[in-house]
Amino acid sequence: MFIQIIQGTCTRQDETHQLLDEWRRDLSPGATGWLGGTYGFTDDNQMIGVVRFDSRESAMANSERAEQGEWAGRLNALMDGPMEFHDCDDVTLLMDGGSDQAGFVQIIRGKVDDPSRLKAMLADTTSLHEMRPEILGGTLAIEPDGTFTETVAFSSEEAARRGEMLDAPPEVRRELDYAMQGATFYDLHKPWFETA
Structure with missing residues (x-):
């Protein structure tokens, strides 16, 4: 899987939402390898889209379409x-990936010096799901x-806010502190989803 994250400040949210819906309706049928996307706006007017393709090649081929260029403009x-x-290009699914049934989505952007350590933490989904059943899934790009x-x-x-209050086991807390040091959290209170 290949993920492209798109982010920008946007106060014309209704128009932008309509334009993104138009892409799904009119352009997605011609987008080879497009799998879906998660979209939303933060309280401080950040528009974020997390778009999934089956490969980088498919995503780049979509970008080169004339109609895609016009729409992007x-x-x-x-x-x-x-x-x-x-x-x-480096994508890991948490549980079964995202969920179009989500009522709330959190986007976390950070930087680590050991990506394999972060991926290992997310690989143990059994204990995570037991501790945080409100987490439906996710992606790590x-x-x-x-x-x-x-x-x-x-x-x-x-449910997410209640889950945040739980005390994580010390080994989980240590890994979370490592991964989230300096990270930025973007809350999408009214996310929407598109699936191929």
Whole structure:
């Protein structure tokens, strides 16, 4: 799997949501290898999209389509400034990946010097699911320099906040502290999803 993260400041949220819906309706049928996406806005007007393809080649082929270029120009015009793009070939699924049933999504961006340590922490999903049943799944996308974007789908924000209050076992807390040091959290209170 290949993930591209798109982020930018956006105060024209209704128009942007409509344009993203238009992409799914009109352009996704011609996007080879497109698997889906998770989208939303933060309270401070950050638009974030986490888009999944089956490979980098499929994502790049989509980017080269003329109709994609025209659509991207319209999206860019709705932003309050430049957009950031992060391309990730190193993708790990948490449980079964994300969930279109999520009522709340948290995007976590950080950087680690040992990505394998972060992936190992997320590999033990049995104990995680027992401790945090409100976590429905997620994805971990890692860039070559160790920058990561973790997308976590929760059943609801209320359940996620309750889960945050639980005391994690010391070994789990140690790994979380390592991974989340200096990380930025983006809360998508009203996420929406697209699936191929």
